[in-house]
Amino acid sequence: MSPEKQIPLAKGHWLYGSLKEMNKDILSYTSEQRKLLGDIFYVDVFVFKVIVITKPDYIRHVLQENNKNYVKSFSYEVLKLFLGNGLLTSEGDFWRKQRRLAQPAFHKEKLIEITRQMSRSAEALAAKLEDVKQHNKEIDITEYMNEVTLDIVAAALFSTNVSDKMEVIRNSLTVANEFAISRIKHPIAWPLWMPVKANREFRKAGLELDSVIYNFIESRRKEKEKPNDLLSMLMDAVDEETGECMSDLQLRDECMTIFLAGHETTSLALSWFWMLMEQNPEEEQKLCNELKIVLDGRTPGFADIPRLKYTKQLIEETMRLYPPAWTIGRKSLAADDIDGYKISPAQNMMLMTYHVHRHPDYWEEPDRFNPERFSDENAKNIKKFAYFPFGGGPRLCIGNSFAMMEMQIVIATLAQRFKFRRTETHEIEKDPLVTMRPKGGIKMNIE
Numbered sequence: 001m002s003p004e005k006q007i008p009l010a011k012g013h014w015l016y017g018s019l020k021e022m023n024k025d026i027l028s029y030t031s032e033q034r035k036l037l038g039d040i041f042y043v044d045v046f047v048f049k050v051i052v053i054t055k056p057d058y059i060r061h062v063l064q065e066n067n068k069n070y071v072k073s074f075s076y077e078v079l080k081l082f083l084g085n086g087l088l089t090s091e092g093d094f095w096r097k098q099r100r101l102a103q104p105a106f107h108k109e110k111l112i113e114i115t116r117q118m119s120r121s122a123e124a125l126a127a128k129l130e131d132v133k134q135h136n137k138e139i140d141i142t143e144y145m146n147e148v149t150l151d152i153v154a155a156a157l158f159s160t161n162v163s164d165k166m167e168v169i170r171n172s173l174t175v176a177n178e179f180a181i182s183r184i185k186h187p188i189a190w191p192l193w194m195p196v197k198a199n200r201e202f203r204k205a206g207l208e209l210d211s212v213i214y215n216f217i218e219s220r221r222k223e224k225e226k227p228n229d230l231l232s233m234l235m236d237a238v239d240e241e242t243g244e245c246m247s248d249l250q251l252r253d254e255c256m257t258i259f260l261a262g263h264e265t266t267s268l269a270l271s272w273f274w275m276l277m278e279q280n281p282e283e284e285q286k287l288c289n290e291l292k293i294v295l296d297g298r299t300p301g302f303a304d305i306p307r308l309k310y311t312k313q314l315i316e317e318t319m320r321l322y323p324p325a326w327t328i329g330r331k332s333l334a335a336d337d338i339d340g341y342k343i344s345p346a347q348n349m350m351l352m353t354y355h356v357h358r359h360p361d362y363w364e365e366p367d368r369f370n371p372e373r374f375s376d377e378n379a380k381n382i383k384k385f386a387y388f389p390f391g392g393g394p395r396l397c398i399g400n401s402f403a404m405m406e407m408q409i410v411i412a413t414l415a416q417r418f419k420f421r422r423t424e425t426h427e428i429e430k431d432p433l434v435t436m437r438p439k440g441g442i443k444m445n446i447e
């Protein structure tokens with residue numbers, strides 16, 4: 001154990017601490033404090049005291065080395081209202097069992113069938129954008145990316161007959177997402193049982209989506225020939241230790257989790273990607289060159305994925321600068337020691353992916369877009385946990401290969417036909433809510 005060190009406290013107002021600054025611009029504020037105080041510091045938020053961490057070794061300690069001592073923090077409680085006890089929000093033995101059951105469904109080989117659907121959805125989007133282009137209409141690229149990623153995750157889960165339910169699914173997820181954001185921003189809210197408008201709408205959206213998902217489960221149980229999608233894989237999964245399958249409630253929670261975790265983050269990474277492509281024409285040209293060599297106008301499929309290397313580097317660099325999961329929240333169970341810093345039990349902390357990804361100690365010219373950082377040769381030198389857009393340790397994102405393939409396919413399909421150009425000139429603000437969104441969307445023309 002290292003000698004005890006004091007965790008510094010960010011100076012704030014005597015009563016509400018740094019609440020105002022955190023609410024106004026949490027990224028700038030914590031970045032300033034990091035420069036002043038170092039890679040671990042306390043922030044007072046009214047009555048809560050949160051530890052902010054921006055050092056890869058400390059993050060590795062929390063997510064990997066001593067992960068058993070850390071559970072998910074307050075913001076996940078809010079997500080639980082909607083996701084129930086799914087993979088993202090559950091803990092302990094229950095989570096371990098669910099992860100064991102779900103993991104095989106996400107193995108790369110199992111995703112072959114799903115990549116076909118990814119290509120189909122990307123093609124459908126390209127056709128839609130072609131039409132928009134004919135009419136010279138301005139678009140908000142985030143909306144289109146949201147639509148295509150939701151389409152893909154819905155088809156990956158339920159394969160057939162999703163299109164007629166998409167409207168309900170999309171609306172319910174939007175209501176739930178807005179509700180979660182508002183709860184995280186204003187932790188002192190009406191209890192859920194109060195019949196106020198926000199609660200009523202949230203409940204209604206939850207019930208509607210529940211009914212869609214339970215219908216899928218019920219009809220799937222009756223089918224003799226089951227399609228090869230995530231729902232079938234989750235249904236067929238048998239726990240080797242207990243011989244049990246998932247109940248309908250567990251299936252519902254996992255489907256809901258995959259729906260939410262599986263589309264919002266990917267859609268944001270794609271949206272930031274198109275903004276960066278416009279800002280970096282040289283890299284955009286290199287992307288076009290790779291697509292010409294590998295695909296020459298073809299729709300990309302599973303076999304093309306390993307050859308779309310530069311496309312992958314571009315995506316990785318996008319998620320370095322704009323990690324959709326910009327922070328990961330944890331709470332300690334027992335007291336701990338991180339490099340001599342004493343951690344009390346029940347201590348909430350924010351592992352700041354965004355700051356680590358732009359930390360000058362680990363990245364040269366950290367704010368510059370440079371996909372060469374992720375070439376085979378250079379990637380070997382990246383420090384462990386200096387880059388962790390998908391988290392790490394046992395709670396590493398289960399959909400990371402899924403997401404990478406999906407982004408490669410969508411980008412390769414669209415970039416062969418279109419260039420997107422912004423119609424506004426102001427710098428796009430980052431809006432770090434549950435995920436990091438571009439404030440006001442990204443308005444673009446299609447060329």
Ligand code: HEM
Binds near residue numbers: 087397
């Ligand atoms: C660019 C896209 C994505 C990003 C940046 C991302 C990021 C993350 C991160 C950071 C975590 C860890 C959270 C924590 O430790 O508290 C996570 C967990 C998770 N993600 Fe993703 N994700 C992405 C795409 C996906 C996709 C496509 C799926 C499913 C199809 C998915 C499903 C999940 C699930 C189920 C978990 C919980 C895993 C567990 O705790 O066992 N994600 N994701």
